[in-house]
Each structure stands twice: as C-alpha cells, then as structure tokens.
Amino acid sequence: MTDEKPLRADARRNRTRVLEAAERVFTARGTSAPTEEVAREAGVGVGTVFRHFPTKEALLEAVLFARLHRFADEAEATVAADSSDPGDAFFGFLTGWIEMSGAKNAYFEALSAAGVTVAATGAVIGARLKDALGVLLSRAQDAGAVRKDLIVEELIPVIIGTAKAAEYAGPDLRNRTVCLLFDGLRPRQA
Template sequence: MRADARRNRARVLEAAEAVFAAKGTSAPTEEVAKAAGVGVGTVFRHFPTKEALLEAVLIDRLHRFAEEAEVAAEADDPGTTFYEFLTGWIEMSAAKNAYSDALAAAGVEVPKAGSVVGARLKAALAVVLKRAQEAGAVRADMGVDELLPVVIGAARAAEHIGADHDLRARTVAIIFSGLKPGI
C-alpha cells in the first residue's frame, strides 16, 4: 500500500471511531468520509462494506488495547495499574460491544484476527494479574479465566448504566471489592 493510501486508511479508521462513538454504529459512511476529509469512494476502496469498516475499527481498538495491556504488565505499581487497566477495559468494552452487536446483527462474525489480538490481550492480562496478586492487591485464588467473565459482566453493567458516571464508578468499586484479598 502506498504511503498516502496508508495515511488515508488510518484517517478513515480514526474518523470512523469518532463518528461511531458520537452517533452510534448506524451513522452513515458519508459522515465518516467527511470527518476523515476524504471522498466516500476512498472509504469504500479500503472498506468495501459498512460491516468491513466496523470490523476494522473494532480490531484496531483491540490492538491498541492489547498494547496498553502490555505496557500495564510492566508498570511500577502493579496493584493500582491492575485496577486502572480494568477500569479502562470496562469503559472500552461498552464501545466494543456496540461494534460487536452491530456486526452480529448484520450476520458478520469477527474474524480470526480478533482471536489473535484476544490471545495477545489475555497473555498480557495474565501478567498484569499475576503481578497485582504478588503485590497483594488481588486475591490469589483468581485466574484470568475467572477474571474475564467478571470484566465482561462489569462492562455490560457499565453499558446498562449509561452516562451516569457516578453510578458507574460506585458499581465498578463494588465489583472490584470482590477482587481484593480477604473477601
């Protein structure tokens, strides 16, 4: 891909994420093109369908999140980092769920690329969890397999709560209290 085509693709993905966050996944592709400063033909050259664009945005978000997990795995304060990372994951998951739900409604399964980044994220999360446990910030009897459903449930709860940030923070704090040692 030529450099200008790569830049256009990146601008379209960035614009799509912003437009979909502001207006939902049903926002027209024309709005994405306008926000990216490109013609709608450029959008469809890179993403032949709206579903392909949604899928690309979702995969791009997951890759960025996996990078954040890998950085969190090396943090100086593993306990604080663990809870901050989970909070970010919960916030990100509400948006991710919107993409996944829109793709599922269109009959599209997220491809193996999603599972590749998922494996990368799970591996980094295992390190973040282990370090937080070693620091005494997380109960020792929990593994990644137990943590993932907790985070998914918390993300769905945050999605259900909506824009009430105080209620969301209190709810997440209650969920997190169950992750702490001695419970």
C-alpha cells in the same frame, strides 16, 4: 502469500484518515452513523472510503480491530513497564477493559445484526489480553493487592459481566459497580 499490492503512501494516509474519522464518528454518533459522514470527517470522498472498505461492515470491523489492537498494545506496555505499584497497574488495566468493552460490544452487535461473523483475528487479540491480564494479576497478588485465590479464567467472565452491566448504568452507578467489583477482588480483611 497474498497477491495484494502494497498501498501507495497517499493511499495509506487516506486509509488511516478514514479509520481515524470513522472511530470519531462512530464514537460520537454510534455505529449506525452514515458512511458519508465518515468521509466528510476524513476530508475524502465517499468513493475513497469504499475503495478501502467495500462495505460499511468492513469499515466497522476495521475500526473494531484497530481499537482492540491498540488496547492490547497498551496492556502489553503496562506489563513491560513493570509498575512499582502492581495493584494500581492491575486495577487500572481492569478499568480500561471495562471502558473499552462498551464500545467493543456496540461494534460486535452492529456486525452481528448485519450477519457478519467477526474474523479469528479477535482470538489473537483475546489471547494477548488474557496473557497481559495473567501477568498483571500475578504481580498484584504477589504484592498483596488482590486476593490469592483468584485465577484469570474466573476473572474474565466477571470483567465481561461488569462491562455489560456498566453499559446500561449511568456514570454514578457504573462507578459504584466497578468499585464493588474491585473491593471483591481485594484480599479479605481479618
């Protein structure tokens, strides 16, 4: 049990505004963008930013986890929707994962460079994503859209490698790389 008091409504609103502004600023300018710019974007003073996030690293970590939680929520919603086209749902999820990974990696690198070890919360999010991926993979395999011999434990490093490569490729090469990956995941033609 924590001794933290719940935030007042105005403080919750300010915290949310700061997180949303930080995500916009870091997306547009990179994780090295100054905290003062986040405060300006949020329409609050820099003291308000530091009241909620005592260090820039705490702000980066909060934005990272907000993004990851949102992505895990979207993955679980995709599973719950039980698409009429399991192949599209599976490949759409992989595309989202690859796109999200570039941003995630930038946050992890900035935090690592600052000597911050990312909290175990990441493991919980990772488990949620792995579970969603397993369900979507199984459905796509049952529908004949994905090769039957593929397992989640093989797929995750492939996604991570593709996402890492996509960070360094221009849009055309990135799209081609993703298409090659997807072609390799589809069943072999006789």
